[in-house]
Amino acid sequence: MAIEPVVGLSENQLEEILQALDPSMPYPEWINVGMALHHETEAEGFHLWDEWSSQADNYPGSEELLHHWTSFGNNKGAPVTARLLLKLAKESGVHVDPDIASASEFECIKEEDDSADARFAVVDAENFADCSPTPWLIKGVLPKADLGVVFGESGSGKSFFVSDMALSLARGKSWRGHKVRPSRVVYLAAEGSSGFRKRLKAYELHHTISLAGVPFGVIPVAPNFLMKVDALDVAKAIIAWGGADLVVIDTFAQVTPGANENAGEDVGKALAHFRGLNRALGAMVLLVHHSGKDTSKGARGWSGLRAAADMELEVIRTESGRATRVTKQKDGDDHGEFGFELEVVPLGLDEDADIITSCVVVEAGVPADLNGSVKTNSARETSGKWTSVVTSVVREFGLAQSAGIEVEAVIAECLARTEVPAGKRDTRKQHIRRALKALCTGDDAPYFEENGCLEIL
Incomplete structure (x- = not known):
């Protein structure tokens, strides 16, 4: 018990x-x-x-x-x-x-006696002003600060982008020509740990390296950062591993189950625990988060999250490519833009002799329509409730991270997210299958179905 x-x-x-x-x-x-x-x-x-x-x-x-x-x-x-x-x-x-x-x-x-916690020691103004500038993990991009946020729509490639940066840090290799500070990294893969395992293997193959000895640790389960005991246990586990300079939490939603992301009370509790990680480890905490329904308004949920962040990056997918842009940099230039693409890497064969794949980030030019009016994936989506539900589920299953997504699993998740209208017959499966078929039909279809699984084209 x-x-x-x-x-x-x-x-x-x-x-x-x-x-x-x-x-x-x-x-x-x-x-x-x-x-x-x-x-x-x-x-x-x-x-x-x-x-x-x-x-x-x-x-x-x-x-x-x-x-x-x-x-x-x-x-x-x-x-x-x-x-x-x-x-x-x-x-x-x-x-x-x-x-x-x-x-x-x-x-x-x-x-009580006059002893005080050294964390909150009062510093004279003269000594406080005489300080060094904020150090960087990745010069000009990722500061050695307290808290950062990387956000984007599902399917934008934000998790791939963040892991690419994090692995460069752990390897001590320059990133996009920017100097890096060799760092110990812990990646909390709370969303799709099996896909993350494939992603690391793809990274090794693509870069022809071994990650043996690289100070990059993975926590493959999702703690609840609304709970004090989980937050403390994560900190203890990282300290036992040897500490970290950067802790990536992917994603914010997965480690705050049941939270109202629009409420300062819930988000504030999680932020307090992220700050606690920073104090205990001296590590920057980098949150991977989702965009809101209106992507022009930034990350999903309470606006206080952005205010609390020392830096913020937005990952965007347009008609002509993918890019990440700096949307907030408390102590630096907040106008940087980095184009990238995801390159498929074959990892081997499964038990049915089907190819297992994952993706790696490769450098690319900034898409010409990055700052235009094109909305992420809009040309591939049609209006309608069922198309929206199905497309969202397929994206969130991380199709690019594995050999395929089981159609029945997609249908089950779509059913879990919808309800039967009162007094009406349950026709949800028909609507879902019709929307799935639309994603796999036509010359411009982004997916195809094979052996009961969706595959990306």
């Missing part, structure tokens, strides 16, 4: 909650309060339960309480946690947030 983590309440917060609760409450509830305190304090908070209980008329004494206390934690069932305490406090009109310091915690500062 998985160990239930503690909520993270301070002793002052626990005392605040207990003050709002009646110690003469019914016996079962009183026992549950004790069990919750036992779990949250990891058996170190007996004094809290005892002092609170002593205010009740039916207080049985410390010895009786200690007998109960020592039995807590031996139950094989799910433990009672501090979430119960938060619920009871809320019912009593007291709201305690484990991530918000209480007033008493601030008041206690005056009574």
Whole structure:
């Protein structure tokens, strides 16, 4: 059975909650309060339960309480946690947030010694002004800053572009003629780790190198950066690996499951944990993110994300090619543009003797229509709800990263994203198959279907 983590309440917060609760409450509830305190304090908070209980008329004494206390934690069932305490406090009109310091915690500062956290040491203006300019990971493109964002539509090639930069850094090789600072890189492949494995192999083959010994590490699972325990565990894992200068998180959506990307509360919580990674590791955190529905308005979601970023790159796919442009550079030129294309690399054969492929980034000229009115992939898309849904799913499955995408998997995902109109027959599969057929029909079709899979032309 998985160990239930503690909520993270301070002793002052626990005392605040207990003050709002009646110690003469019914016996079962009183026992549950004790069990919750036992779990949250990891058996170190007996004094809290005892002092609170002593205010009740039916207080049985410390010895009786200690007998109960020592039995807590031996139950094989799910433990009672501090979430119960938060619920009871809320019912009593007291709201305690484990991530918000209480007033008493601030008041206690005056009574503590003069030692302070070195992270927040106050620096005299004269010394602060006498500092070196911001160092670069990739000169003029990727600063050695706190937080960066690379965004683009699905299918634009943003993940390929970012991994190409990151691998150049890890190899200590110049990128597009720009000097690089040899760096340790951790790539959190939260979206499509199997495709990322193929991408690394394609990179090796294309550049005729081996990645053995290259300080480039991969985390192939998706943590939840809305949860404190996951954020801390990621930091610990990277430190155990030897640390990093750059941490790439691909993608932002995959590590913030269920978050409202338009809400500052949810995004702000994730940003706080990204900042925590930066403080713990001294590494820049680079987020790979999606464009919004209106691509002219930048990255998807809360505008505060862009404000928090030290730099921002937009990856664009037009009719004539792909490019990345600098849209924000806090300490540098924000007008850079870099054209590129994706070149297919055969990796071998699968068990059915079909060719397995992936792609690598190759340098190309900046598309002539980059700053024009052409919208990414617009010529390949027709209007209509089903075409939009199907096209979006096919893109997100990362077609360019593998030998093909199973048609049935696409259909299943499209069904999961749509609903049957009330009172009407379910004809969704017919609409989906029709839209899939349109993507594979005609001289200008971007895909073809073979053996139940979509393949890119």
